[in-house]
Amino acid sequence: MATAEQFKALLKSHADGDDHRFYSIALQVAAKEARQGHTKLASDIKSLVEKSQKEDKVTAVSAKTLPFVHQPKSELKGLLELTPSDVHVEELVLSFDIKERLEKVVTEQRQKDRLREFGLFPRRKLLFTGPPGTGKTMSALMLATELRLPLYTIVLDSLITRYMGETAAKLRLVFDHIRQTRAVYLFDEFDAIGTQRGASNDVGEIRRVLNSFLLFVEQDYSESVIVAATNHPELLDQALYRRFDDIIQFEKPQLDQINMLMENRLSLFNLDELDWELVTQKALGLSSAEITQSCDDAAKDAVLYFDGQLSSDILIKALVRRNSRVQKK
Known part of the structure; x- marks a missing residue:
């Protein structure tokens, strides 16, 4: 039941x-x-x-279909990428604290008019930090899904150029769109533009880009949700942190979350005979994405070579293979 x-x-x-x-x-x-x-x-x-x-x-x-109106304007093509989102909050396997904070963002956004009656404003400028594959991008997708908003990913390769002032001009176009079109905007790999000023590898253009971003984000009073995500928070300029309403640090899953991830991913298999204690111990230290990939590998092996019967040995071998690949990187 x-x-x-x-x-x-x-x-x-x-x-x-x-x-x-x-x-x-x-x-x-x-x-x-x-x-x-x-x-x-x-x-x-x-x-x-x-x-x-x-x-x-x-x-x-x-039914009569309406035209899709969320595509970015021509001058923003290549800068903004419309990303399909279909991730719901109950699908996220995260720690209680992180999930609670994300749900708070959703609740505040849904009740933004009620908050404003009391002179309060919902969280809408968020910084996600943590190792790769721990749910940062998935959480941005979830926010877009739950709030029924389009998700735009800022394409940093197109944003950053070597010509003086051009990147800042492009960044202004992006923030104009943020102001005009309510959506979730994801600045992934944010350390590419948020690097500390005065760092040894700093170049003048990147410093100007960071200064422009600080100015634009501080002056932004739109209703859009801005999410900056980075795997390297230690590289970020300290002035950035006070520009965000909330900073959420993502972590690799612990035993309970590993168990839940595997049960969800392998729900079509009989899992009653698995040695969960041994399997979850082997998965410790892997990210959520790596555990999911290991489950997919084990599922394929079970279907192709073991008549659809999944065992602890098959799953452990997949986890060990994935772990060895991670250590070689």
């Missing part, structure tokens, strides 16, 4: 009119029932979902 969290998620997605999330959770329930031997119930749930999805497609085709 569905867990309490799944029931709540089903009700919430139905209330929000989010059919994709509703069907996804229903199929997770079906997979869980199948693993517990309730094959008839699992089959019925899956059939109902498939039938409902087909009806939705027919309705969508017959």
Whole structure:
């Protein structure tokens, strides 16, 4: 039977009119029932979902579609990349503290009008720090999904040029768009423009870019959400930190989160015989992305060579292989 969290998620997605999330959770329930031997119930749930999805497609085709209006203007092409987002908050496997802080951002944004009645403003300028693969980009995707906003990723390769003043001019265009179009804007690999002034490898243009960014972000009073993400917070100029409403430090998953990540990723397999204590210990030190990739590797091996039977040995071998690749980098 569905867990309490799944029931709540089903009700919430139905209330929000989010059919994709509703069907996804229903199929997770079906997979869980199948693993517990309730094959008839699992089959019925899956059939109902498939039938409902087909009806939705027919309705969508017959309905009049509106033109997509979120594409950036021509002068911003190459600078802003519209990124599809379909990540919900319950899909994130993060520590309680990080997830709570992200949910607070969502709640404040949804209740921004109520806050303003009391002269308060929602968090909207966020700095995400932490190792690669720990959920920074996924969290930006989640914010866009939950707030039903487009997500634009700033393409730093196109933004930064060697010509004096050109990068700052492009940055001004980006912030004009931030002001005019409410969305989530992701500055990924932010240390490329946020490097400390006076660093040994500092060049004049990058220093001017940082000064421009500090000015633009401080003067920005739009309703957009700005997310800067970096794997190297130690490289950032100290003046940046006070420009953000919240600084969230992401970390590699611990034992409970590793267990949850694996259960979610391998939900179509029978996991009852796995030695969870041994498996999760082998996964310690890997990022969420690396654990997910290991699960995918193990799942492929189980399907192709072991008739769909997943064992602790198969999963551990995949984790050890992934760990050795990480150590070679």
